[in-house]
Amino acid sequence: MTKHALHPQGHTANPLRTLKATLAALALTLLSGCASVYLVDNQVQSFARWADTPATAPAAVPKAPQTYRFERLPSQGAGPGAAGQEALENLARVALAKVGWSLHDAPTVAPWTVQVSAGTLRLPRAPWEDPWDGYWGGFGFPGRDYAVTASGHIVWSPVFMRMDMPYYKREVALVVRHAASARVVYESRAAHEGRWNSTPELWGAMLDAALRDFPTPPDGARQVNIEVPR
Known part of the structure; x- marks a missing residue:
């Protein structure tokens, strides 16, 4: 699958990668919980x-x-x-x-x-989960085939940020x-x-x-x- 990106001048951190890592860590925390059983x-x-x-x-x-x-x-x-x-x-x-x-x-x-x-x-995934539930094409827009980062990047991908559970x-x-x-x-x-x-x-x-x-x-x-x- 080909991904195209429009890059602004200069090097910036990748906030989407950080967001993905944060969501994964949160999912693990929710699964593990804090109960003793x-x-x-x-x-x-x-x-x-x-x-x-x-x-x-x-x-x-x-x-x-x-x-x-x-x-x-x-x-x-x-x-x-x-x-x-x-x-x-x-x-x-x-x-x-x-x-x-x-x-x-x-x-x-x-x-x-x-x-x-x-x-x-x-x-x-669970049988009741929609295949697109794990796709996040930006900030708060599930199912889109692109994302706009905080620094202005536009990243195209129909399988963007798949969160498999x-x-x-x-x-x-x-x-x-x-x-x-x-x-x-x-x-x-x-x-x-x-x-x-x-x-x-x-x-x-x-x-x-x-x-x-x-x-x-x-x-x-x-x-x-x-x-x-x-």
């Missing part, structure tokens, strides 16, 4: 089918404590995704411990298996199976959208949300909010 709001939906568990299972609706082993898909057990899967399972282990389930020392005899997965979709859609899923029969007895998903960066604390909060009311969750979708220390 931030809220991870999750849309959760869970399905329990303990009644279909074979009679050889420990109980129709198992009471804690219970033991399990992790089960992986082929794509989760090898290649570049293996390290990320191990980190995710470590977070799931902590979340499951909060509901009284622990990783079995001898995986081959664990009565339950747990499969955990996660995914992220990165968007350049990525938006993320994330989801975690847990599937519990009766190990002997491979029957799915519990499934839960938690979805979260927002601008928070990916951290272990954020994913841990989503897993906690997915396990809310385990092992007998209510029917239908529900919102589960988790506060995470900064």
Whole structure:
């Protein structure tokens, strides 16, 4: 893209660059805030089918404590995704411990298996934001294709001063199976959208949300909010 500028005589500072830096710093300040916690709001939906568990299972609706082993898909057990899967399972282990389930020392005899997965979709902006919201073509005139600086510069650009603020859609899923029969007895998903960066604390909060009311969750979708220390 070609940019044309009309330059007055002499060298002056670039106030637009300063303004852009100031706006970026302000955005980071607003995101970080000064509170000691931030809220991870999750849309959760869970399905329990303990009644279909074979009679050889420990109980129709198992009471804690219970033991399990992790089960992986082929794509989760090898290649570049293996390290990320191990980190995710470590977070799931902590979340499951909060509901009284622990990783079995001898995986081959664990009565339950747990499969955990996660995914992220990165968007350049929030779905409700106009693509031109981040364009500032001057002082107080969004959407223009030029800017007039305080020193008289006229700068042409249809993508002038783009202020990208990525938006993320994330989801975690847990599937519990009766190990002997491979029957799915519990499934839960938690979805979260927002601008928070990916951290272990954020994913841990989503897993906690997915396990809310385990092992007998209510029917239908529900919102589960988790506060995470900064």
